[in-house]
Amino acid sequence: MLHIEELTKQYKTDELELFALQNVNIHVAQGEFVAIVGPSGSGKSTFMNMLGCLDRPTSGSYVLDGIDVTQLKDSGLAQVRNQKIGFVFQSFHLLPRATSLRNVELPMMYAGVGMTERKKRAKAALQRVGLGQRMDHKPTQLSGGQRQRVAIARALVNQPAILLADEPTGNLDSRSSIEIMAIFQELHAQGVTILLVTHEADIAQHAERVITFRDGHIIRDERVEKRLFATASEEVILT
């Protein structure tokens, strides 16, 4: 599903050369749930940007779902982001003036899905994260947990190869965090491949595998032994 070989990202200034990532190798199989952890400055955010095709590596190869993305031009990367990757961000990144439904429609608009089909799929995705009753609400009318669920619905709506979550619980209270993790685990159970960046150890415990970064290197890559299981509140009913 995801093969990364010798991935390096180097930042050059006049005075110094800085390796944000150095010779990183990772393989993620379809259906895995991976947590990426590490202190700030460890390179995990840079790595996430590479995974999300938001930034280009200095060297190395990255093959996602059979596509060598390092060979792609900007428009090709945009298409990969649209078709192969679903993003969930710490600060939700919803369009503030658009309704939940319209926010979820957005990736399909760029994919060229017709209006009727788009509405149908957006509604289904919102129902999947338990927001069937909040389709016409704008982000400001929703709680943090609900906003993040809209973002998850938006990330899933083009049926991407991987779901990338960058500190998805960073702006949420503990109750909402557990709800979101319950959704991720449910999606994982349904076969979605998930990569999650977090600095919270207990959040990482919800994944099957934890990769630890430090100073641009992977220092640990291990299976989670005492896995935590989140239970969704009654509000969240995944179908």
Added chain:
Amino acid sequence: MNLLESFRTALEGIGTNKLRATLTMSGIIIGIMSVIAVITLGNGSQQSYTDQLEKLGATNFSVYFGWDPEQGSKLTDLTVEDAYALPQQSPNIEEAVPFASYFGTIRGPKKGKDASIQGTNEDLLKVQPNLKIVAGRYFTAKEVREGRPVIVLTEKLAAGLFGGEDPLGKRLTYDTASAVVIGVVREDKLMFDNGRSEGAYMPITYLQNVTGLKIVHTITVKAKSKETMEAAKKQTEKYLNRRHDRENYYQIDSIENALGEMDSFSGTLTTIFSVAAGIALFVGGIGVMNIMLVSVTERTREIGIRKALGARYGDIMLQFLIESMIVCLIGGTIGILLGIGTAMFASQYVDVPPLLSWESIVIAFGFSSAIGIFFGLYPAHKAARLNPIDALRYE
């Protein structure tokens, strides 16, 4: 993303800050308004120039007795016979009509009026298409030949002398002359009124008999066509010089020349105003660009989100271009309406009919969208080439 979606997205963008969009539009509104008003009035004055020319006879020219800078006014030696002879002298001349002008008080049965009296012949209506008989008749060749005491009044003078009464058959006196009203003519209003509109026409022969002076002040000549006009002028001058044994004595001027000066003057004014209007439009365009740049900066995060979700360079570009185009098109539409209104209002004061052409509206629309695209291009490009990571991090 298809065009319809881009329009919807752009409209949403405009809707989020209506006051700003309105202010931006005002620049375009003023620009387009000025352009439309200037074009509409310019067209009107062009049209009224052409109309004038048609009314006065586009192929007419007049022969005057000259003005000599050393001797002062020369004496006229033109005769009624010259006018009758001219059409036989050149195949390019269709008609030639003599005029002798007098000014004074015409007295009717009840009141008198100051007026100009033109002594002329039976062919007047052929050279002056702006005259139309509305009552009675015009005088005949026989009446001219015999110097009959008949008079044809302009509608305005008839109304002044008789009020609502029928003037036909009434007797009028002018100095020692006296004549019976046989007809009334309507004189189409001219843009540059030469003072003849409150006048009357009499057989030139009768006036010459009464005054005892065989004077002809001018001869108006009608050429067969515009193409032969220059030849007709030359032949007229040559013939008159030969007949009267003169050299450089006559002054020949066409109506087109006289009006041409007015026209080129109004053309210059139109050009000046057009340039001013164009500058206003350009400034409006810069306003659009400025606001679009602000808008791109403000919506950096939105652009980042859209790019992360798969928007390509072209998608973002189109969104902002359409947005600036819509602002300009709405501004343009309002500007066109206000411009037409301004032209109509102004036309009451400058005595030029507003003439709206479809071309000018199409051009204004084309111009508005061109401005929208041109001044939206850079901001849209700036938005579209934003790096998604930087855009997402933007606070």
